[in-house]
Amino acid sequence: MSDLDPRPDEALCTPAPGPGPVTEFFPAREVPLGGVRGVYVERVLPQRDLPTVGAWCFLDHFGAPTVTRTEAPSNIDPHPHIGLQTVTWPFVGRIRHRDSVGSDVEIEPGQLNLMTSGRGIAHSEYHATDAPASEGLQLWIALPAHSTGVAPHFEQHRDLPVHEAPGVRAIVLIGTLAGRTSPAKAYTPIVGADIRIEPGAEVTLPVDPSFEHAVLVVEGEVTVAEAPVKPGPLLYLGSGRTELRLSSATGAHLALIGGEPFEEELVMWWNFVGRGHEDIVAARAAWENRDTARFPDIAGHPPEQRIPAPPMPPLNLKPRKRRIGDAARD
Known part of the structure; x- marks a missing residue:
């Protein structure tokens, strides 16, 4: 999954310190x-008032039961990225990932797939036709x-650390949770975990108080820090917590993301994360001009099989600042 909006907004994401513990919901949209392609996802990050959670800057739930269903194939042709890492975490189905550094792998449930774009990478994602329709999460860091100039590379991790305690099982995708550390390469202090709560369980997870955190419920209902949460919206929890209290009468499946508040200004547009307007313009020109030094062709795809970049908007950048309501503070 990627941002294939033909008219993406351009936004300057300004840094902000951690707000302390809060409980504030941000709706999925x-x-x-790809416009007429008719493939839909539920997106909960970025939000106008919450552009990042730590270094996490993008979160899509693809194949969600509540999204519009069409007959359009959910395949994504070659497209570029700069300045970010993509995290692909499927729950159901299989996805074939190919990229411009030579990777050609199938992504299956339980496997973490981490692509680091650095200065530039291109990739495609095709869903297996002999497997159930795919569902899962894709995130950007x-x-x-x-680190924006690091050499692009791809990692696949099939054996991830797991924190298990009565009533809870948490797979650590990246970073460290409850003393378990993922082998995935991180460039900022960050954490991401897939968590399952058993019916009737009441559990406590230790978390880093210097991090801000957020939770997305995928299935079931769970109470997080006294807030009841259902699938759909992102629950932003702020910073300053040493633990998260979780309980569920029915059982639940959720994702936890967090990290140190990101202290750099970001310009996010289409599939690019830069530091200024000029970064975005240069990356777009390189893609449209078929600059294979920056975005090499992907083996198995003819050069003409690619998603064109949208036109740049004729607007100046506008700051996108956090606006976390004081009324939501604990």
Whole structure:
């Protein structure tokens, strides 16, 4: 999954310190990928008032039961990225990932797939026709300025650490949770985990108080820090917590994301994360001009099989600042 909106907004994401513990909901919005292609996802990040959670800057739930169903194939042709890492975490189905550094792998449930774009990478995602329709999460992590020029690379991790305690099982996708550390390469202090709560369970997870955190419920209902949460919206929890209290009468499946508040300004547009308007313009020109030094062709795809970049908007950048309501503070 990627941002294939033909008229994406351009936004300057300004840094903000952690707000302390809060409980504030941000609604999911249904977003079509590729316009007329008719593929839809539920997107909960970025939000106008919450552009990032730590370095996490993008979160889509693809194949969600509540999104519009069409007959359109959910395949995504070659497209570019800069300045970010993509995290692909399927729950159901299989996805074939190919990219411009030579990767050609199938992504299956339980496997973490992490692509680091650095200065530039291109990739495609095709869903297996002999498997159930895919469902899962795709997320982006903004690279800090000192890492935006790293060589693009791809990682697949089939054996991830698991924190297990009575009533809870948490797979650590990236970073560290409850003393378990993922082998996935991170460039900022960050955490991401897939968590399942058993019916009737009441559990406590230790978390880093210097991090801000957010939770997305995928299935079931769960109470997080005294807030009841259903599938759909993102629950932003702020920073300053040493633990998260979770309980569920029915059982639940959720994702936890977090990290140190990101202290750099970001310009996010289409599939690019940069530091200024010029970064975006240069990356778009390189893609449209078929600059294979920056975005090499992907083996198995003819050069003409690619998603064109949308036109740049004739607007100046506008700051997108956080506006976390004081009324939501614990």
